[in-house]
Amino acid sequence: MPISNLTALRRRLAVRGLTPAAGIPESRGGRTEEACIRPARLVEDVSLHCRSVGKAESWPEALAFLDGVQRMELVAYAGAAPIYVAGIAAAVRERQGDRLKTVTEDRRRLVIARPRALDAAGDALTGLATLALPEDEPPHPVRDLTQAARALDRARGQLELDVGRRFRLGSDCWLVVDGSLAESPGWAVDIRTIGVSKNHATLPFEGADLERYLRLPLGHRTSIFAPPSRSVAPVHAWALRLWAWEAKDLFHGLVRIEVAPANGVPATADLLSRWLLAERAPISTPDPRWDRLLYGIHSVEQYLRARAGALA
Amino acid sequence: MTAPPLGRVVATELKPSTPHQFHFWTARESPIGIGAIVRVQEAGRTVYGVVTDGFAYSDLVTPMHAVLGADGDPVAAGDEPTARAEIRLFTVAVLRQMPEEPLQPVPLGPVWLADDADVLLALRMDSYTGGERASGVPVGLYAAGGLESPVYLDCDFLLGPEAAHLNITGVSGLATKTSAVEFLLASIFQTFPRHKGSVAALCFNVKGPDLCFLDQPSALSDEDHRLYQRLGLRAEPFADVHYYAPLRPDGVNLNTLRTNEALAGNTEPLIWGLREVLDYAEVVLNRDDIDAKADAFIDFLAERVVGREYQDDMLRGRPFQVQSFADLEEFFRAIFDFMEVLGKGGEVWKTHHLATIRKVRNRLSNISTRSKGLVTDDGAANDLPWGSFADRGVYVVDVAGLDPLAQDLVFARVVSKLREHLERRDLGVEHVVVFVDELNKYAPGDGPETYVRKMLLDLSERGRYLGLVLFSAQQFRSQVQRRVVGNAGTAVYGRMDADELATPGYATLSPATKIKLATLPKGELMVRHPHFTQPIFVKFPRPPVLGGREGIERYPPSGDMPFAAAVARRLRSLDRRVSAEAVFEAIDGRREDDVRRALSATRRERPTDPLPYFVACLGRRVAGEVVLPWRGIPAVRRGEDGYGA
Ligand SMILES: Nc1ncnc2c1ncn2[C@@H]1O[C@H](COP(=O)(O)OP(=O)(O)OP(=O)(O)O)[C@@H](O)[C@H]1O
Numbered sequence: 021m022p023i024s025n026l027t028a029l030r031r032r033l034a035v036r037g038l039t040p041a042a043g044i045p046e047s048r049g050g051r052t053e054e055a056c057i058r059p060a061r062l063v064e065d066v067s068l069h070c071r072s073v074g075k076a077e078s079w080p081e082a083l084a085f086l087d088g089v090q091r092m093e094l095v096a097y098a099g100a101a102p103i104y105v106a107g108i109a110a111a112v113r114e115r116q117g118d119r120l121k122t123v124t125e126d127r128r129r130l131v132i133a134r135p136r137a138l139d140a141a142g143d144a145l146t147g148l149a150t151l152a153l154p155e156d157e158p159p160h161p162v163r164d165l166t167q168a169a170r171a172l173d174r175a176r177g178q179l180e181l182d183v184g185r186r187f188r189l190g191s192d193c194w195l196v197v198d199g200s201l202a203e204s205p206g207w208a209v210d211i212r213t214i215g216v217s218k219n220h221a222t223l224p225f226e227g228a229d230l231e232r233y234l235r236l237p238l239g240h241r242t243s244i245f246a247p248p249s250r251s252v253a254p255v256h257a258w259a260l261r262l263w264a265w266e267a268k269d270l271f272h273g274l275v276r277i278e279v280a281p282a283n284g285v286p287a288t289a290d291l292l293s294r295w296l297l298a299e300r301a302p303i304s305t306p307d308p309r310w311d312r313l314l315y316g317i318h319s320v321e322q323y324l325r326a327r328a329g330a331l332a
Numbered sequence: 333m334t335a336p337p338l339g340r341v342v343a344t345e346l347k348p349s350t351p352h353q354f355h356f357w358t359a360r361e362s363p364i365g366i367g368a369i370v371r372v373q374e375a376g377r378t379v380y381g382v383v384t385d386g387f388a389y390s391d392l393v394t395p396m397h398a399v400l401g402a403d404g405d406p407v408a409a410g411d412e413p414t415a416r417a418e419i420r421l422f423t424v425a426v427l428r429q430m431p432e433e434p435l436q437p438v439p440l441g442p443v444w445l446a447d448d449a450d451v452l453l454a455l456r457m458d459s460y461t462g463g464e465r466a467s468g469v470p471v472g473l474y475a476a477g478g479l480e481s482p483v484y485l486d487c488d489f490l491l492g493p494e495a496a497h498l499n500i501t502g503v504s505g506l507a508t509k510t511s512a513v514e515f516l517l518a519s520i521f522q523t524f525p526r527h528k529g530s531v532a533a534l535c536f537n538v539k540g541p542d543l544c545f546l547d548q549p550s551a552l553s554d555e556d557h558r559l560y561q562r563l564g565l566r567a568e569p570f571a572d573v574h575y576y577a578p579l580r581p582d583g584v585n586l587n588t589l590r591t592n593e594a595l596a597g598n599t600e601p602l603i604w605g606l607r608e609v610l611d612y613a614e615v616v617l618n619r620d621d622i623d624a625k626a627d628a629f630i631d632f633l634a635e636r637v638v639g640r641e642y643q644d645d646m647l648r649g650r651p652f653q654v655q656s657f658a659d660l661e662e663f664f665r666a667i668f669d670f671m672e673v674l675g676k677g678g679e680v681w682k683t684h685h686l687a688t689i690r691k692v693r694n695r696l697s698n699i700s701t702r703s704k705g706l707v708t709d710d711g712a713a714n715d716l717p718w719g720s721f722a723d724r725g726v727y728v729v730d731v732a733g734l735d736p737l738a739q740d741l742v743f744a745r746v747v748s749k750l751r752e753h754l755e756r757r758d759l760g761v762e763h764v765v766v767f768v769d770e771l772n773k774y775a776p777g778d779g780p781e782t783y784v785r786k787m788l789l790d791l792s793e794r795g796r797y798l799g800l801v802l803f804s805a806q807q808f809r810s811q812v813q814r815r816v817v818g819n820a821g822t823a824v825y826g827r828m829d830a831d832e833l834a835t836p837g838y839a840t841l842s843p844a845t846k847i848k849l850a851t852l853p854k855g856e857l858m859v860r861h862p863h864f865t866q867p868i869f870v871k872f873p874r875p876p877v878l879g880g881r882e883g884i885e886r887y888p889p890s891g892d893m894p895f896a897a898a899v900a901r902r903l904r905s906l907d908r909r910v911s912a913e914a915v916f917e918a919i920d921g922r923r924e925d926d927v928r929r930a931l932s933a934t935r936r937e938r939p940t941d942p943l944p945y946f947v948a949c950l951g952r953r954v955a956g957e958v959v960l961p962w963r964g965i966p967a968v969r970r971g972e973d974g975y976g977a
């Protein structure tokens with residue numbers, strides 16, 4: 021998803037005495053998250069158990085997928101402070117029959133920089149939404165990059181929320197969200213929304229429970245637990261193994277499912293898990309995360325990248 | 333223009349647009365198929381092209397991933413909840429770019445299915461279908477996606493002088509080759525423009541009843557009628573058709589399947605005499621064994637003997653009047669008798685060596701035996717109306733029942749005569765389409781050089797300047813002499829055999845086009861024409877004439893009739909008022925040979941009252957000299973001259 025027409029922008033910035041720059045920050049992927057353990061509270065068993073969910077069952081009704089993409093490019097330095105231009109986009113693709121169709125989407129272009137750098141740029145950036153970086157510490161190109169990436173994550177997350185909300189206004193069909201539901205109080209209570217998270221930077225257990233969690237057999241789920249409500253909304257969750265991990269990696273095929281607390285009951289967890297198992301195929305290769313990336317989510321990502329001009 | 337586009341051009345580094353080819357994708361459901369004509373329009377440039385190949389694929393990277401996703405179970409693969417993203421990608425060969433200069437790669441624009449106006453431009457038919465001097469001849473309808481457009485051939489390129497000739501190829505029974513030619517002839521006759529002059533067709537019927545009913549209407553379906561209407565043509569059989577068939581060896585029955593009495597009116601015998609044959613002797617006299625000496629003797633016969641009074645007191649007292657093969661044999665006998673009397677010294681007669689004379693006699697005798705029924709023994713020929721061919725006339729020469737050698741003779745003489753008359757501009761028409769079916773038999777790709785093949789080649793190379801045009805058909809184009817088919821400006825293909833398609837002549841066709849050709853339904857054809865940059869698929873209606881098979885059912889051949897009945901039939905064909913009984917009475921007790929002679933005299937004379945004339949001929953001749961029944965010329969003993977027949 022290259023951001024188009026930056027050359028003219030760089031020229032305008034140069035005219036205003038800034039140092040034009042070009043570069044795509046390395047962390048171009050998804051959200052940045054620090055690895056940690058945040059112990060969760062079991063709501064189903066007294067100690068973590070692995071339960072077979074039964075055979076895969078196809079989703080009985082329409083199903084939609086929500087995801088977003090982001091991309092950031094360096095365009096100039098105001099002194100030592102970098103100025104980034106970023107593009108974010110989010111969409112919902114709904115399965116009608118067996119075909120996915122985009123039903124809601126949105127995209128934005130942003131400038132991310134310290135306010136002073138933005139001032140220096142003057143009217144070169146007119147027309148672009150801005151995201152200001154904190155100025156409590158002196159400019160540091162590397163640290164500012166981390167900050168910008170975080171800000172962009174948040175903006176992208178916000179856009180996903182907006183798009184999801186817009187979709188919800190017109191449809192009450194099941195919606196699978198890429199990642200955690202805990203970002204939004206709306207989602208956290210939406211009984212037709214499911215978060216499927218492939219990121220295990222934050223783990224909910226330690227010790228023997230963690231070992232059991234990570235060695236969850238194929239077609240099994242863990243006991244339902246409630247992650248600590250570190251962010252906005254409390255949800256219920258469990259882990260589900262989509263593909264056999266043995267001989268591969270502990271994380272192979274391991275996803276964390278998040279639902280509104282109302283859905284956090286064993287029967288529902290089993291049912292949703294069976295439905296999700298059916299979503300393993302078609303597999304989303306050539307994406308290297310295909311063991312955890314549902315095809316529907318993959319399709320949204322492909323769509324958004326293609327719309328931005330290139331299949332990144 | 334108002335319809336939304338159906339696709340969009342895509343180009344990648346690996347599959348770029350070029351000035352001659354491009355790719356576009358469509359929705360999964362679209363009316364685009366192989367052979368569809370499309371238009372790309374972008375930034376002042378319009379490109380027309382024809383779809384030559386199609387591809388579909390999904391985002392699946394390797395088949396292994398499908399196996400993986402279905403846990404190795406093909407049934408489960410069908411249960412996948414989401415269908416993969418997939419593409420319909422088509423390859424298009426460019427037909428025309430507007431503007432033509434500068435020639436550029438096809439722009440990456442939207443793609444529409446061509447409508448009538450587009451098809452006209454795409455095939456450059458705009459240059460010859462409109463205006464005062466339009467020269468378009470409908471060949472069929474291009475059809476795609478519910479749209480249908482007439483496709484025209486340019487008669488300047490079909491019947492000369494710019495280019496000429498048409499060849500059609502395809503498997504037996506399914507390719508509708510003969511039908512297509514019949515349809516196209518009908519189309520030409522209806523649309524050949526006045527300013528181009530007159531046109532006639534000469535068809536050789538080489539196969540059973542194939543072309544025996546060109547003057548009879550066929551039962552056409554509503555769909556056929558609709559196609560005629562769309563093409564602006566009338567579904568009418570040919571109005572002016574003349575049939576010529578040789579006689580059977582009995583000299584009175586016709587050697588054709590068109591013997592039903594209802595059709596006798598325009599069916600005439602084709603009868604040639606010695607004169608007609610001698611002029612084309614070299615056709616049947618295998619070139620290799622005719623040397624200068626034999627040539628010289630044949631020339632001597634043709635110039636000094638045949639058709640004149642030849643006096644040689646050494647041979648006999650009264651002059652020879654050589655009109656027929658029988659007369660010629662008498663002449664040869666006299667020479668041989670004379671030489672025998674001379675004994676040892678009798679090796680050379682009038683500078684001609686005896687062996688040469690024997691050789692020529694053997695060859696000529698061979699002709700008369702193998703062409704019995706075509707060549708008369710009494711010299712009264714009945715020939716095509718050289719000099720008075722009629723505009724829009726169809727002349728069918730039925731050679732289906734003839735010996736191959738006699739067929740060659742007929743081809744050679746008829747085509748040569750056409751050529752002579754067209755050169756002298758006194759045929760009666762300015763253009764003649766000669767239709768030769770089963771071309772592979774007459775102009776095979778391999779085998780010895782024959783007169784007929786050389787003649788067909790010459791016709792294909794030079795005919796267009798004369799208005800002499802060859803329409804030919806065969807099952808396997810690859811089996812026909814390359815240059816003969818190569819010279820055909822217009823090439824048509826019906827359903828094709830896969831093995832034939834694998835031959836080098838079809839290498840330029842895309843695999844998809846080949847598949848389409850191998851599965852083409854009846855009534856659909858692929859056409860190459862000088863104005864069309866790429867081959868185009870069209871459909872055409874059943875011909876407006878009765879086909880051979882149905883014809884035989886509706887007009888069953890009367891079969892060989894007894895002598896008297898056949899004579900009555902011949903006379904009745906001259907005048908319907910003649911009663912069979914009167915004929916029976918007149919010929920009762922007469923020798924068959926006398927009857928034949930009287931019949932041929934009547935036929936030649938075409939009196940207003942044939943019966944009395946016929947009776948008069950009978951009466952006059954019957955008292956004349958005794959003529960032995962014709963038995964052909966006995967061949968000289970085999971091996972006598974090393975050239976035994
Ligand atoms: N336009 C048409 N649409 C559908 N069927 C047709 C059409 N024209 C001819 N046919 C049918 O196709 C059959 C074969 O036609 P035709 O005899 O012309 O084929 P051919 O290629 O000349 O065969 P062969 O090689 O045996 O001479 C006939 O039965 C005829 O009725």
Ligand SMILES: [Mg+2]
Pocket residue numbers: 509510511542769
């Ligand atoms: Mg045929």
